[in-house]
Amino acid sequence: MGNSYAGHLRTTRFEEVLHNSIEASLRSNTVVPRPVFSQLYLEAEQPATHNGRVENEDEEEEDGSESNSPPAPYQTKPPPEGCCTTDGFCQAGRDLRLSSLASQPLDVPPGFLLVAAKSPSAPDCLLVCAVDHRFLPDERGRNALLGFSGNCMGCGEKGFRYFTEFSNHINLKLITQPKKQKHLKYHLHRNSVGQLVRGAAICWKGLEIRGRHTVSNASAGHVTSDELLPNPAVTTHPAHTPSSYTASTPGPPHLVDLNPPLTNGSHAPLSQNTLPQTAVLSNGSGRPTVIGTLNAGPPKKRHKGWSPESTATAESSVKTPPPSSSSSSLTNGTKPVSATPGTESQGSSNPPSPLQASVTVPDQLLHICGLRPIIFRGHGCLPHLSGNVCDVQVSSLLQSCYQNSQALPRVYQHYGPSPIQPLSVEMQILLTVYYLVQLGPDQVPLIQDLEQIFMRSWRESHLSEIRQYQQPQPGLSQAHSALPGLPQSLTPSQLPWLAQLAASSCGEGVLVLGEKASVALGLVDTFTRLMEGRLAHTNYVVIICTVNGQETEACVVVTGKHQCRVLAEGMVSPSDGLREISQQLSTGMTQELTSFCTSLGSDGDLDVLLDGVAVECSGQLSPQFISQEATGESSPISRLTDEDTDRQADRAIDRPTDLPADRSTDRPADRSTDRPADRVKDRPTTRPTDRPADGPETPQDSCSEYHVAWREVRPIQLAVARKLLSHVCAIADSSTQNLDLGSFDRVHFLICVPPCEVSFQQTVLHLWNSGVLQQLGLDQECLSQKEAERYVVKMDREARARIDDLIQEAHRNVNTLYILVHDHAHWDIKSGPYGASDGDSEGGLVDSLLNCPQIRDATNILTLHVTSFPFTLQTQDTRISPYNEIHWPSAFNHDVDLYHEKTLYFGVSELLDSTHSGSGLPLLRYDSSFENMASALEDRFPKLHSVVIRTQVLVQHYCVALMAISGQPRSGGRSLHKHTSVETLEIVQSLLSPAQRCPAHHGHMVLLRIPSLALAGWAHQRLTRVRQRLGLGERFEVILGNPGQALSIGQSFTEHIKAWLKIHESDWAPRTYLELEALPCILILSGADPLGQSLPRSLKYCDLRVVSSYLQRTALEQELGLAAYLMRVETQGSQAHSHAPGPGSDLSESDRDKLSSTDNEEDEGSENTPKPPLPESSAVDPLHPGSAPSDPQHPVSPNTQCQPSKPTSSGSSSPLPPFPRPSCSWARGVNRPPSVLLPRGLYDIITTCDGSGLPRCTSFLPHLSVAWASSFRPMLSKMMTCTEQSLYYRQWTVPQPHHMDSNNRPAEGRTDNFHPRRLLLSGPPQVGKTGAYLQFLGILSRMLIRLMEVDIYDEEDIHYSGQLGSVQYHSACASWPTVDTLRSMPFDYTVHDAEYEDISSVYCPDHCPVAAGNPRRQEDVYLRRRTARIKLSKYAAYNTYHHCELCHQYMGFNPTYQMYESALHSFSFSHLSLGEEIQLYFIIPKSKQHHFSFSQTGGQLESLRLPLISDWNPDCIKSPIFTLTTGRHEHGLFNLFHAMDGANHLHILVIKEYEMAVYKKYWPNHIMLVLPTIFNGAGIGAAHFLIKELSYQNLGLERSRRVEAGGSAADVWPFIILSDDSCVMWNTVDLNSLSASGPVERNVSLKQVLQHMEACPDLTHYSLCGIKKWSSRPPGQGSGGEALHREPFSRGHLHDFLLLNVDLTRDVQYNQNRFTCDDVDFTLRAHSAGLLICRFNNFSVMKKQIAIGGYRTFIIKTKMTDVPTSVQPTQYVCAPDSKHPFLATPAQLLLEKYLQHTSQRLFPLSVHNYTQPLLSVDCYLNLGPEVTVCFVSSRPQSINISTTGLLFSGLLLCFCDAFITPGFLKKFQFLKGSTLCVISADRSSLRQTVVRLELEDEWRFRLSDEFQTANAKEDCPLFFLTGKHI
Secondary structure (H helix, E strand, O other): OOOOOOOOOOOOOHHHHHHHHHHHHHHOOOOOOOOHHHHHHOOOOOOOEEOOEEOOOOOOOOOOOOOOOOOOOOOOOOOOOOOOOOOOEOOOOOEOEHHHHOOOOOOOOOOEEEEEEEEOOEEEEEEEEEEEHHHOOOOOOOOOOOOOOEEEOOOOOOOEOOHHHHHHHOOOOOOOOOOHHHHEEEEEEEOOOOOEEEEEEOOOOOHHHHOHHHHHHHHOOOOOOOOOOOOHHHHOOOOOOHHHOOOOOOOOHHHHOOOOOOOOOOOOOOOOOOOOOOEEEEOOOOOEEEEOOOOOOOOOOOOOOOOOOOOOHHHHOOOOOOHHHOOOOOOOOOOOEEOOOOHHHOOOOOOOOOOOOEEEEOOOHHHHHOOOOEEEEEEOOOOEEEEOHHHOEEEOHHHHHHHHHHOHHHHOHHHOOOOOOOOOHHHHHHHHHHHHHOOOOOOOOOHHHHHHHHHHHHHHHHHHHHHHHOOOOOOHHHHHHOOOOOOOOOOOOOHHHHHHHHHHHHOOOEEEEEEOOOHHHHHHHHHHHHHHOOOOOOOEEEEEEOOOOOOOEEEEEEOOHHHHHHHHHHOOOHHHHHHHHHHHHHOOOOHHHHHHHHEOHHHOEHHHHHHHHHHHOOOOOOHHHHHHHHHOOOOHHHHOOHHHHHHHHHHHHHOOOOOOOOOOOOOHHHHOOOOOHHHOOOOOOOOHHHOOOOOOOOHHHOOOOOOOOOOOOOHHHHHHHHHHHHHHHHHHHOOOOOOOHHHOOEEEEEEEEOOOHHHHHHHHHHHHHHOHHHHOOOOOOOOOOOHHHHHEEEOOOOHHHHHHHHHHHHHHOOOEEEEEEEEOOOOOOEOHHHHHHOOOOOOOHHHHHHOOHHHHHOOOEEEEEEEOOHHHOOOOOOOOOHHHEEEOOOHHHOOHHHHOOOEEEEOHHHHHHHOOOOOOOOOEEEOHHHHHHHHHHHHHOOOOOHHHHHHHHHHHHHHHHHHHHHOOOOOOHHHHHHHOOHHHHHHHHHHHHHHHHOOOOOOOEEEEEOOOHHHHHHHHHHHHHHHHHOOOOOOOEEEEEOOOOOOOOOHHHHHHHHHHHOOOOOOOOOOOOHHHOOOOEEEEEOOOOOOOOOOOOOEEEEEOOOOOOOOEHHHHHHHHHHHOEEEEOOEEOOEEOOOOOOOEOOOOOOOOOOOOOOOOOOOOOOOOOOOOOOOOOOOOOOOOOOOOOOOOOOOOOHHHOOOOOOOOOOOOOOOOOOOOOOOOHHHHHOOOOOEEEEOHHHHHHHOOEOOOOOEHHHHOEOOOOEEEOOOOOOOOOOOOOHHHHHHHHHHHEEEOOOEOOOOOOOOOOOOOOOOOOEEEEEOOOOOOHHHHHHHHHHHHHHHHHOOOEEEEEOOOOOOOOOOOOOOOOOOOOOOOOOHHHHHHOOOOOOOOOHHHOOOOEEOOOOOOOOOOOOOOOHHHHHHOOOEEEEEOOOOOOEOOOOOOOOOHHHHOEOOOOOEOOEEEEEEEEEOOOOOOEEEEEEEEEHHHHHHEEEOOOOOOEEEEOOOEOOOOOOOEOOOOEEEEOOOOOOOOOOEOOOOOOOOEOOEEEEEOHHHHHHHHHHOOOOEEEEOOHHHOOOOHHHHHHHHHHHHHHHHHHHHHHHHHOOOOHHHEOOEEEEEEOOEEEEEEEEEEEEEOOEEEEEEEOHHHHHHHHHOOOOHHHOOEEEEEEOOOOOOOOOOOOHHHHHOOEEOOOOOOEEEEEOOOOOOOOOOOOOOOOHHHHHHHHHHHOOOOEEEEEEEEEEEEOOOOOOOOOOOOOEOOOOOOOOOOHHHHEEOOOOOOOOEOOOHHHHHHHHHHHHHHHHOHHHEOOOOOOEEEEOOOOOOOOOEEEEEEOOOOOOOOOOOOOOEEEEEEEEOOOOOOOHHHHOOOEEEEEEEEEEEEOOHHHHHHHHHHOOHHHOEEEEEEEEEEEOOOHHHOOOEEEEEEEO
8 A cells, every 4th residue: 555645546456445545534634535436447636736835735743743732641551571671672681772783693584674763761772673665665755555564673573563562562662652753763774894884864754845945935836937948958949950960969968968957757656646856947047947846745644454464556556577578679569569459558558548539540541641650659558549550550669668768777776775766757758759859851760769868868867866865974865855956857737848849949840749638639630630631741740648637648650751661661570571572572562663663754665675775786885885995985974963863863753743852961972973084994995896705715815813812711710710729628628527628539510501502502612622621531531522511501401310410420429529510600599489480490490409408418519609790699698608709809909910911801890981081982872862763662652662662773773774884776875874873873884894804804793682582583584684685695694692592603604704713624613602703793682681691802882772671780780791801901012001991890899990991093983992002101000900010921912902093182191103003903903892882771870870989780789589688778888899798798688588598597596507518709791700610620620639749849959069979988878877987077068958049158168169140039949949749658747638537536636526625834944045034835735744744733844754765665756846837827737647657756836826826726636835925026046946945954854853763864865856847758768779870769757767867876976967858869860969969977957857966955056036047057056066967868858838837938017007018128227316117027037138138238349259258257147149158156166167368258246245356356367348247236235346356456437337227226126337347
């Protein structure tokens, strides 16, 4: 029930109405209440107002009566004995105080709200209660039911039905009558921290009562005429022009810019009063004017007979439609509603009234008026229609729009405690009138525009109310009531005159009928006006009925002929429209139209003229036409004038005198009809008869410019194929185990295409030419293109057997991965059951086959959907995960620039750009002459479908143009020009002329798009007949493109194509449109939708003038996609033009601002399309992301370049030297996109932008099978990427019941139901998606074949000298080295690893460098190192992608795939160089805890257990393995299970702190050593340092534990292994098996290598052991390296895999600051310390190429941004205290990189000077390959090379310590002018070093030679000083 006031329509049961009447009599001050039956069937009058107040209003007292009499005493019932009576507690003794329950979890039943009650006896205490929300008012004091229902939140007692009883229970201790209005004070809610706090006060009185005096003062009971004056913008009457409308402004300016706005009247529920809102209109002075007010009060008491359990009228009377039922353009109510009895009540927003009158539709309405009016239901009930209802159509589309806008606020209720009110009925109607007024005379209303207007108007008010309702102060309601700008409602009495005032600005275009009685009278008046002809210039009639006491009703009647036709045809589905066209053709309804079109008036009959021409025609052109070509004289088309254009429309108007005049508007095409006469020149002088017209051309007639490009594979296609592969790998790598790529050994596939023969053959052609069959090993089974058809299937009735065979084959071959490619995936998205019920033989077939459980559940079938319009599959219930979407690279984010693409995509965005071009004819245009003639005939034949009429006119234009251009005698000549259009004449001219000028008869294609199969067949027959009659049978072909039929052309044209393509098969015939390249032809493409047919590059005109279905985004864009084009990048030398039209996508890509392409017109009159400008710069213009640079290594041949004859705009580049001009017109135009002719309506839509800058069509409904989730949705943004658009449609669209995804509801507890093995590839039309997924199949097959292969670095050792290897120290068969022999071997200072080719060589006196070319830089070495593909052996190490049953437990996955538990333990130690104690963390799985020792008390980690030297176990490795890794949690080779051959080992991953979580996720059963946080940005030197120091500390702990156990400390094993994370396999030289090339290597396990090294005698005497890097060169072979390879052991540098003795190397530390070459530095210092280093040359390690992560990945970026930027090495350092941009990179890294790249300038005398190296003391730094470094150690008793008599070219001192003294430096001699570089941690120590070492005695320093690394002061920069030797 609730607050039920008299004066509203009652629709409830009789008992409820009876109760309402009784209650009203108790509450009302009137003498006689309303009768019951009046309340049931009639609406009451509005209460009269007096002095701004509503009479008979009830005012509730809040704190006692307003009178001065004392309150009546109230006797409370004594509480039961034993109960609690304490304030703040209930009678059960439970605490109710807010302060006590604030943090307690409370159980609030559904539908109940927490409120605070206030007791008079405890005013400072709030009591928490739970009250049914139905008995509480809203924020305006409305909608509260009488009575009470509450629960006690203390004891939990429920079911209190009376507030008196409840107040006693909670001990309010009242002395007055208990009232909920008086004692329930505040709402309660949880704050951000979960505390229960007081909210807004409960508004028991309406806001209008508190603000009554303010309102009455403003209005004073009436409104003067001056106050009613609206905004001047409303009263002005601007001259309306069609161009004044833009969709970016949904409403007129005076509507959307009001402040406060005209918003938020109330469309109130039936059981509640209209909300008290007053419309505030701003007058001329800006003073607010209040119009109207309504007041109402709450009930005084609840009627005792009414049960609060009954359903409230407020809830039952208004049902908000679910979001899925929201309508958009042609979604709900799109089919015309038959105007039969009873239809007026369907879907109406109000219940039907049984007393509604009936309206009779007049007879002969269609015949007399020439139109079938459309009635759009609005608000209220539409009266019953009778009589001639067939001439009227009724639609609920507008009504659905109104209802959806009423549901808008529910989306935003979470913004505040108050439900924001929707737009009122009156405001919706007024906005509708505004929208209709601003439409042009030829524009058709779109429901999307109206929805946006409603949304924008509501949003403006919504934002203001949010600011009002979300004030933090408690007294929110009271403060809100006093706001002066409170949005108020538009009253019904104001609506008619405001609507009429708005309609007056457009003349007679919109008529507003204000009725006081009913809508029926308005309809009768409208029909009368129609029959009397008074609405001839009126397009819309808006009927508004405002009756006192009733809700406003309205409807819209469309009376414009053009609007009625377009709306009526748009209200039926495309298939129904095609059926209607076929029916009209089959019943002979078009005969009158055909005869009318063939008549040329005074010029005769077209068929008669054709018959006359056929008699005299010899199949050749007239001499007049030939002479025009030879002399370059203007052709007939060039002499057309504007007068001829005007006469074209006059011809259609002369005969039907009652037809309207020309209604066309000016456009670029009209302005360009005057063309210079010299446009048609350079005609060939040969006559057509001089060359054979049939048969293959002779060699002298061949065209050298001919080439085809559809067989090429472009780089971007390979890139997309790799993206597809990466997504497949991501599915396989996920933890869900949905795809196990390791279990497949081959790939099979099946491609599903729409049931179109040309598309089928096109896919087969691409498949045959792609080489995929050979890559998959299927070429032996498929020996011809015909046999390749087995891998492609048309989705027709025969497809079911093919799919069933695939399912059975997949079930049998579980080791084969089947790829099911669903091409053109947007074609059939109908649900299987719906397709069968609709009688569609093919509808729903895709759903029943591809979504069947057999394919869904098969683990070896992967489905790939390919489409240009992915938004048909991107709904809330989609089966495809957003992570499985692959979008074509976009020029918007410069993706295309990465692939060196030689083509540019010219799509819909570029077509739209051409309309803004400042010169020439735009590529996208409409034909005003054609539109005028078609419009005139549409008015003459109102019963015929517009497609029938437009097709007849179009074909007639082509026939007349063919006769006019042919120049045949008796053809009519120039007199026929007025019967066609300039555009059609130009098209025919370009069709006939170019083929005659090319020696090989190359020409252009013209595409006619006629969706109806019947009309297309008729057009083909008609054009073929005209062609034959004119003798043009060998000049061009007319082709019928029927989807269900194979391509068929004449034999002579087939011979031409065979000669061009050099095909010698006698039975060959073209099967695809691509094979028609350069064939002059007219292609009539039929079918409801294009089905993926690709068109040749010779397509010059795309004629879409007949297309009518374009109100869905998919339908529109696939029609425009026919003109999509791939252009070759024009090159001039090696430069690319930055303004070339970029590969912009269609509307599915983000539209962006690009420079419009200019029109460079050729001399030939028919070629006016813009060409890509000539190249200008190789840099891509950042303002024009569509441009892409050409590949300088692959310039385009001059044959394909298009040169402008003259510049046509001031912005064009300067002329370049001309290239040879191709003689073939096809070759000149092959790099130009086609011109597109559109209907006027479609042109207006796509060339108009919305508020976001995108074309309006982007906001259209994606497809008929989906619906908008809500009308209140944001608009697509211009800057959205494809991924963002996908998320947009996934959020805001829902599938219709007939969509195949409608049954894909997520399971309980899940938010989605994505299929794990489905991918979606999307890209613009004609961009090359087929080639991309075919390449994907190939590389996927290669990947599966090569999954067991990896890329291994295969590099020979470098820098070998011929002087080495003259002595054999060990026997070639020696297993282990001997200490004495090894000490006698010289140490090899030279680094031989090819990985270090870019570093400075280390000076050695015995080494003679080999002269080499320019060394490669480090980046080149790293990225372009030589690799070899090697098959993995059974002893390989694997990454996380390896899944086999043997190593599941090792990897940490048990059979149920649950991760092992692990614990975090800390380990602390201190070191002098660190300055503080370092704490490391171990992550130790429980399965690996036996490798560690823990304290008995507390379980603290004590040490890592180490074995004894004497221990030996054949199944155990003694040395712990430390693997350093970063950024390779997926790709690092940490799975050593197979490499160890099952041996027990201790493997520890050394990771950085910030990577701990991700490594733990991928390797849950691995021990991890986590470096401290301060080392997150450190290099590999820090990791080596910490591992070595940790191991040494642990060795000491283990020795102590050993001594405690009674053993010797020397017994503990002192070795650890340092391994790179890319070591994959290990090899050994098999000395027992020899070949002609020497010993043979074989793969062995890591276990065998380590056990052999650990078993070496006297191993503890060696400080460092290692093995060599693998190379494919056999051992003992190669120049200069034979002796070394025969030597089994050597002393030198070691890398990647080290056995380190932490005991012997305790005094030699890794440099913790180093990022590069730390192993070279450590080895040199270890050797100088006298430590023994040994390399086992019979073992080798293979390193896998891993391009991701690693310690070589350096990111140098500025501190201003986190994005890596390009910083030159010279910017790595700067002068101290200078204003230099600081870098967010460690100082040591900047120093090392600076020295590496700038050593040539820093040490000029050291460049390429091996005999006079640079002296480096105690440190090795890479100074680049040009500089040779001589390393010496300053430590006492160190081993250094002899420097006697050696002159040094420079000196490097880095962090000098006390061992370096002036006397030490004076031992060395330096060249005069040599450079000194001193490096220190700060400026102070730098100066101290110079003074301490007395450097100024021999070196000259300048202040300008002091530098620092480009670090901020807080980042501790390094300083260095340079000087010159005196």
